[in-house]
Amino acid sequence: MTGPYEQPFSAVQPFPPARTPTLPSSNAGWAVVAIIFFWPLAIPAFNHALKVHPLWMMGDVQGAQHSSNRAGFFGKLSLILFGAFIVLYLAFIGLVVSTM
Template sequence: MTDEQRVSFDKSSGPPPPTPGYAYPPAYGFPPAYPPYGYPPYGSAAPPAPPHEKPSSNIGWAIAAIFTFWPLAIPSFIYANKVDTFWFAGNRAGAEQASRDARTWGLIGVIIGAVLFVLVIIWFVIIFAVIADTAHNLPDPSSYPSAYPS
């Protein structure tokens, strides 16, 4: 609808037909209002859906990092929470970057935790092997001199 058509609205002919793409026709007796900033003008099609789906928040990596190496779970949670904030603000690139950062921090935390777990297991195996070897090479206690003379 052009501005001239809005201005020359005739009240006697009834309300105008509903504009395509909008649920409710304008109120009777009033010309349609201008759309809010950022919305398409009356008569145009509805705005297209975003071409991509919302990226994953990768919060699973943050949760896994809590159990393996918690210091890196903190930035992973922060970036995972930023994904929704950026997406709903219309910042698709920021949401995708936050998703990648959350996955990266979480994955690094899981890898570091897994490596530390393996190193701790190896350390305990070495300690127990040394203890077992030392216990095996101890002299027989019956060969010690008695503290009480007989």
């Protein structure tokens, strides 16, 4: 018989296996995209991409993940800005040609 605070042996659940975090991607490819399409954003993109591994080695898992995310963000933002500039350029050319 079990007491009010005791559980039967079959109800005891083992702890789930510990998950070790993995090194996040540095997103250096997105930093290269930033150089090609909108170079001013390449500076913070490379800054964050190059901080991922040192932060990871110091044990700052959240900092490494944040730097990885920011590097990708700046690369994607540069691509979006490039696309917006192309669309505005084409609209301007279309406006100038239509008025001639």
